[in-house]
Every structure is written in structure tokens, then in C-alpha cells.
Amino acid sequence: MQISEAARRAGLPVKTVRYYADIGLVRPPARTDSNYRDYDSAALAKLVFVRRARDFGFSIPECRELLALYEDRDRSSADVRALAAAHLTEIEEKQRQLAALRDELAHLVNACQGNDRPDCPILDRLEAE
Amino acid sequence: MQISEAARRAGLPVKTVRYYADIGLVRPPARTDSNYRDYDSAALAKLVFVRRARDFGFSIPECRELLALYEDRDRSSADVRALAAAHLTEIEEKQRQLAALRDELAHLVNACQGNDRPDCPILDRLEAE
DNA sequence: CTAATGCTTCCAGTAACTGGAAGGTCAAGG
DNA sequence: CCTTGACCTTCCAGTTACTGGAAGCATTAG
Incomplete structure (x- = not known):
């Protein structure tokens, strides 16, 4: 899906989604032939996850840590x-x-x-x- | 008095006091021969005023408004x-x-x-x- | 006389975006 | 086929209220 739909479904401004891609927080898995960012459901889930974590007041570095934990379910919940x-x-x-x-x-x-x-x-x- | 004493007595970092001077929020009334900022008690009072207002969560523009009110006692308290x-x-x-x-x-x-x-x-x- | 502060200006960076310019892409309508 | 409008792209600049650091002058203690 294109960035605007991903942004809409994640509840984030398009600019913010692009920013998250730029800083390597949530990168789209691919680009289309016309160089458009192409988000799949996994990337969308990460955007939603980050949006919620941000709503909770977590900073971007903290979100990065949480995302790492989120991606590796074998790590301790402690x-x-x-x-x-x-x-x-x-x-x-x-x-x-x-x-x-x-x-x-x-x-x-x-x-x-x-x-x-x-x-x-x-x-x-x-x-x- | 020099900037470090004014800062100490206002409870502000020196950098912040210099910053307030730069943005025209609280300017020292004079400079010494050696170009040092020279604060008097009126300027100090304004620094204290601003520090307190900032502690209260007032933004710099709001502090500017309050400072204008503070300086002109004829204005309505409303x-x-x-x-x-x-x-x-x-x-x-x-x-x-x-x-x-x-x-x-x-x-x-x-x-x-x-x-x-x-x-x-x-x-x-x-x-x- | 020298070393240590303290002062100056200026440049750059912080957090997390946000706005805007300049230009490429795509689908629909006339 | 062309145009219009809505997308998308990158890049540059600005936001708040400072904060850190470099280069260099002034003052003071020993």
C-alpha cells in the first residue's frame, strides 16, 4: 500500500511516516517501480505499534528498543x-x-x-x- | 553585576541568561568597558520574574506578554x-x-x-x- | 609572569517533527 | 491526446528553548 494509506491506517501524518522511514525506525519493505514507498501489513503493524508507544510518551530511542523487543519475542518480558x-x-x-x-x-x-x-x-x- | 552572578541569583544557567538577552526578552541595561554584560537589580528582577513564569509553564512569547504587563502597572489585571x-x-x-x-x-x-x-x-x- | 577563570561571539546540535518548493507519476475526463 | 488534479519523491529550512563547544579577549590570584 502507498504511504498515505499506511499513514491513515496507522493514525499518523504522512510526513511522520516518511520521517520514521528516514531515521530507520520503520522502513517500508520495498519501493514500487516509480520509487513510491510500498508498505505491507507487517510494516503497518510496526507503525501502529510505534504510534501507540509514542502515545504512551515513549521517546524515539525507547520506541526503537521496544520495537526490537517486539520483533524478538524470545527476549525476556522483564x-x-x-x-x-x-x-x-x-x-x-x-x-x-x-x-x-x-x-x-x-x-x-x-x-x-x-x-x-x-x-x-x-x-x-x-x-x- | 556580571552575568554569572545575575544568573546565580536568578536561578538560571548563564547560557540561558545570554539567550534571553539575545532574543530581547531581558537585556542587560549596559555593557562594561570590556564589553561584559552588566546587570542591575531591575534586570535581575526581570530575570527572576521570567524564571518564575517559565517554572509556571509559560512559553517565551507568553513571558514577553507578562513582562510587558509587569512593566506597565497601569494595565488592567484582567x-x-x-x-x-x-x-x-x-x-x-x-x-x-x-x-x-x-x-x-x-x-x-x-x-x-x-x-x-x-x-x-x-x-x-x-x-x- | 603565568595559570585559571570568566567573559565574548558564533556555529552547530538537540527532539520529533512540520512546512514548503520543485518536480516525477498516475488515473480520469473532455 | 492532453490536461487537471491528486498523489508521490527529495531536499532545505524552521520550530522551542535552550545547550555544547571552539576561538579568543579580560581579569585576577599566586
Whole structure:
């Protein structure tokens, strides 16, 4: 199938699929006579796999590792678990930081009266050391 | 004061302070005879302001807007409130997505036994359409 | 006087695409 | 047969907010 259909079925922009081919993450198995990239179902499955992994926040290098694990089913699932667990820790840390940020900003927005007076607690707070 | 002290007191890397000067976000008010950037307390306050705003997740263009508001105290605090409120909405959306991602990944990590058997629910899940 | 910092500018690279230009290919319609 | 439009190709450049490094001048401690 052509790149646009592969992209559509994988839920990715065409540009991104081309990019993944360029960096050697998911290469099409062949080219047509007219030099069009030609994807088969195995390549499509890899694109879907990568799209899902990216949705989970895995970086491209991590996707590469996961794809290697995915392609070699004889490898220990502990490898995959370790990779995902490490990522989970990162996400939870991000979550904590984001929650703190949100709470503080929400407090400031609530405290700011939003009227025409020039003094605003948001600016005061941002300004404070 | 020299750039390294301004950076230290603002809690920013020197490179970043130089970058902020380059893009015209926070310019030092003067240069010394030997062409060193010379920061005064007003510039330092702006650096601190920007650092805090960046900590809050404001982008550089947003920081520029906030800095303009910060510098012109006659402007309505409603402007600041609108800016911050818009940002708050973004953060809450990010928070929702991150929470969903975390829950799903946590489920998968728990489901994966992490032993030496090659079948792993993480890969199954990522593979599934 | 020299060695070690600290400062300067400029160039290049990061992640993961995204946009656009210039041009080849293919199927349908007149 | 020709044209139109929708594909496809490669390559170059830009995005965000820095970050690293090289080459070279300035200042300071010993």
C-alpha cells in the first residue's frame, strides 16, 4: 500500500511516516517501480505499534528498543517491564510537578479579581522571590 | 553585576541568561568597558520574574506578554488574569491526558509478570489496534 | 609572569517533527 | 491526446528553548 494509506491506517501524518522511514525506525519493505514507498501489513503493524508507544510518551530511542523487543519475542518480558516501569516513574514525577503548578496557578487566578485595578496578585506572586 | 552572578541569583544557567538577552526578552541595561554584560537589580528582577513564569509553564512569547504587563502597572489585571486562566486550562488538559496515560501504563506494568517467559501483556497491548 | 577563570561571539546540535518548493507519476475526463 | 488534479519523491529550512563547544579577549590570584 502507498504511504498515505499506511499513514491513515496507522493514525499518523504522512510526513511522520516518511520521517520514521528516514531515521530507520520503520522502513517500508520495498519501493514500487516509480520509487513510491510500498508498505505491507507487517510494516503497518510496526507503525501502529510505534504510534501507540509514542502515545504512551515513549521517546524515539525507547520506541526503537521496544520495537526490537517486539520483533524478538524470545527476549525476556522483564526487559519490557523494566523499560515501562522506568517510564512510569518519570510520568508520575511529571504528574506531581504539573499538579503543584496547577494548584498554584489556580490559586493565583482565583485571587486575582480580574477587574480594572492595576494591582494583581498574579504579578505580585510572580515577582516575589 | 556580571552575568554569572545575575544568573546565580536568578536561578538560571548563564547560557540561558545570554539567550534571553539575545532574543530581547531581558537585556542587560549596559555593557562594561570590556564589553561584559552588566546587570542591575531591575534586570535581575526581570530575570527572576521570567524564571518564575517559565517554572509556571509559560512559553517565551507568553513571558514577553507578562513582562510587558509587569512593566506597565497601569494595565488592567484582567489582562493578566485572562492570560493565566488560558494557561490554567491548558495545564488541566495536560493533567487529564497524563493521568490517563499513567493509569494505563501502571495497569500494564502490574499485569506484566517480569519473569523470563517471552509473552508480555505490555507488548500485547501496544500491538493491539 | 603565568595559570585559571570568566567573559565574548558564533556555529552547530538537540527532539520529533512540520512546512514548503520543485518536480516525477498516475488515473480520469473532455 | 492532453490536461487537471491528486498523489508521490527529495531536499532545505524552521520550530522551542535552550545547550555544547571552539576561538579568543579580560581579569585576577599566586
